[in-house]
Amino acid sequence: MAHPLNPTLAALLCYPESNPYHATPPVHNLIPKHYEGLEFDTPELKAAAFAIARKHYINVFAVMYGTNPFLIAEEELYDVPLPITNYTAPPTLHEAVLDDNLVLLEQINPLGNVPLFKIDVGGKEMLLKIANREPDRNFEPRRYNSELEEPDYPSLFEREKEAYAHLLHHGVCQKGVVPNCFGWTRLTADHLTCIQNFAGLDGVATTLEDDERPPTGILLEYLEDAERVSLENVTEEVAEKALRGLCDVHAAYVSHGDVHRRNVLVLPDGRVAWIDFDNSACASDSRIWRQHFIEELKRCWGYFYGQLLSDKRIGYRDPWY
Numbered sequence: 001m002a003h004p005l006n007p008t009l010a011a012l013l014c015y016p017e018s019n020p021y022h023a024t025p026p027v028h029n030l031i032p033k034h035y036e037g038l039e040f041d042t043p044e045l046k047a048a049a050f051a052i053a054r055k056h057y058i059n060v061f062a063v064m065y066g067t068n069p070f071l072i073a074e075e076e077l078y079d080v081p082l083p084i085t086n087y088t089a090p091p092t093l094h095e096a097v098l099d100d101n102l103v104l105l106e107q108i109n110p111l112g113n114v115p116l117f118k119i120d121v122g123g124k125e126m127l128l129k130i131a132n133r134e135p136d137r138n139f140e141p142r143r144y145n146s147e148l149e150e151p152d153y154p155s156l157f158e159r160e161k162e163a164y165a166h167l168l169h170h171g172v173c174q175k176g177v178v179p180n181c182f183g184w185t186r187l188t189a190d191h192l193t194c195i196q197n198f199a200g201l202d203g204v205a206t207t208l209e210d211d212e213r214p215p216t217g218i219l220l221e222y223l224e225d226a227e228r229v230s231l232e233n234v235t236e237e238v239a240e241k242a243l244r245g246l247c248d249v250h251a252a253y254v255s256h257g258d259v260h261r262r263n264v265l266v267l268p269d270g271r272v273a274w275i276d277f278d279n280s281a282c283a284s285d286s287r288i289w290r291q292h293f294i295e296e297l298k299r300c301w302g303y304f305y306g307q308l309l310s311d312k313r314i315g316y317r318d319p320w321y
Contacts, residue, residue: 082289083290224267246274
């Protein structure tokens with residue numbers, strides 16, 4: 001689709017099939033110019049900016065990288081529905097069968113909403129993510145065509161399972177911008193016994209046993225020494241890799257649904273990976289328009305360049321993020 005007045009809009013009207021990083025002419029400010037003003041920041045200047053941010057929740061340096069390249073006038077983009085065309089659903093994610101004697105190595109993030117375990121499968125370390133049975137306190141209802149959808153919490157696992165079916169089919173796992181997925185699995189009574197016998201996990205096992213439906217889980221690549229994005233490790237390079245990775249995710253017709261630093265990992269080799277797709281949505285849902293992918297891309301650019309990097313500049317941690 002061509003748009004004679006706005007090259008950026010022309011590129012976005014073909015999104016997510018067309019990657020904006022490959023657009024001709026280039027999307028203005030998609031990769032912002034390296035900010036070189038930090039050397040002139042005095043302690044007094046940063047302290048004053050910090051005080052303003054703490055009082056008003058506004059960082060005066062939020063525009064240090066310029067205008068968000070995806071800020072398009074709503075009347076141009078949102079008045080007319082732009083459905084995803086030529087979409088074909090991928091094969092469903094395959095079921096993996098675990099040995100009854102589940103080898104648990106470590107519980108990951110024991111205070112989180114979802115039980116996560118590092119396990120050994122035939123000498124290979126994997127991450128077992130057990131389906132959430134309780135409301136996620138961090139969940140924000142998804143907006144579909146100006147309406148809020150209340151979550152069906154047991155279906156969060158189904159969302160993640162469908163997302164990984166798309167990500168595997170379109171080669172996104174192979175690119176490394178998301179963890180590789182080895183399928184989904186059913187947890188048997190023997191598995192629950194193994195979990196219960198693992199130190200301090202009686203409560204987890206009891207919760208799973210009491211549920212009316214058999215517990216399920218998803219098997220993922222275990223990312224050794226990965227760190228969640230934070231003010232300490234976020235850089236311009238990390239921001240660009242995260243944006244590029246999200247474009248790859250979108251190209252698989254998956255909207256992540258929760259753009260937040262807790263869902264982006266930085267690995268020792270410099271790889272940046274998106275995780276936690278239980279709030280995602282795929283183009284198999286007819287309510288997902290092209291605009292949903294564009295809006296998420298805009299939100300991600302603003303989050304990294306307009307918030308995290310500017311907050312790092314003054315050391316401010318927004319309590320909501």
